[in-house]
Amino acid sequence: MGLSNHLITFLNFFTALLSVPIIATGIWLATKHSSECLRFLQWPLIAIGIFILLISIAGLVGTSCRMLCLLWVYLAIMFLLILLLACFTVFAFVVTNKGAGDAISGKGFREYHLGNYSSWLQRQVNQDSNWERIRSCLSDARVCNSLDAKYPSATEFASADLSPLESGCCKPPTACGFTFVNATNWVKAQTPNADVDCGTWSNDASQLCYNCNSCRAGVLETVKKDWQKVAIVNVVVLVLIIAVYSIGCSAFRNARRDDYYKG
Template identity: 50%
Template sequence: MALSNNVIGGINFIAMLLSIPIIGSGIWLSTEPDNSCVKILQWPVIILGILILVVALAGFVGGFWRVPWLLIFYLIAMLILIILLACLVVFIYMVTLRGSGHHVPSRNYLEYHLDDFSGWLRRRVQSPFKWDRIRNCLSSKTLCAELNQNYRMAQDFFNARISPLQSGCCKPPTECGYTFVNPTYWISPINTAADKDCLQWSNEQTQLCYSCNSCKAGLLANIKKEWIRADIILLVTLLALISVYLVGCCAFRNAKTEDLFTRYKHDNNYT
């Protein structure tokens, strides 16, 4: 029985360690400029990671100090958390399945259209109230100012691999036909009717294209890229947690079997 309990405690220590990449993924998302402005995924991930840590700690204590009710709590609670984590992994995959960049003539960077992304993601940015808050947050970042420091000549900028957020928010859409002065200053549009974003563009450095649909699309493209990376980490951690949980269930069952056998042997010796 003592050996089985030690095994259960050791398994739950591994489960505690597996909570670290989950919490770390949430913290990483919160440090990214786009996710820190939108604030959708990071807190659910962080909270789920903390709950897994707490439940694994309960199982660890229950295993080493032989507290049966803590082990039962661990088995039930961890199963629920594993199901929740699996649902989160599938959900992230589904909402990031759509949405990709489009090549434009004579440009190395991609441009993005809002309609390409999933309806759930679009609804996170289409509300004027939500977007006003997000836009104010984005405009306070240095994403666009960095372009002016890195690219002086038009051709250098056209050949650059800028981020989706910079492509959507820091410059006008290419089809508008604006003339390059610097990455965040453009003049003399040829076709302002090509896209309604053409009329939204402003050379005011606090405005730029932050009111454009292309900015919303670029934000979602950035979010998609980061969420996919986080989802891969969560998927690997989920598979490891399932393995640890199954081993823990087997160890718990063996411990109960040993306990019953010990009691049976003790009762026979007593009689």
């Protein structure tokens, strides 16, 4: 067996091992979390893990057992995976290119506006079914519960370095002019503000600003940062997959040239 065959055997054995914790994590999510917002996470993880495992097994069998047909199928699937991963990576960079928090004078936090993000991302959080699941997730995660203890005074709250979710979902927009009681309790201004989020805000701990556009924007800012990180990792993974694919093509050529496979 040539050098390229040994390399692809090692690489596929390595990726097969990597698929095991991915599948295990998906199964753990399925059994550990009961909330609707987390339940959907299991299937992509399990599907990705199984897909990688099957490709790796096909590559291992194709190179180790010298099955030309299986190695050809392996290379075809790898080529498709490269195309899909490249398309997703480009898409992720495009849809996360827009959007950023606005600095607020005299405040330590930024505020986020839904209109600053790409139309595709806006459509995702504006769909009622999607947002209800996300809203449930935020409520279950209790992202706002610790703010009262961390920032007991108006001065401390004003200088707080809030996360996008905390800024968008746990307090009313600064433009509303509400009076601070505690981090999650505010007295509404006598003069209404045109911002619809001012009317949406509720001191009810289960409501707060979870239905505000600012909360949707905070979610998108969080998603944007995560997607950008994933996209960067995807570039690295894509390079590695292309390298494995190139080695696989070399192994395929070696198999045909050396007449390893009969009939």
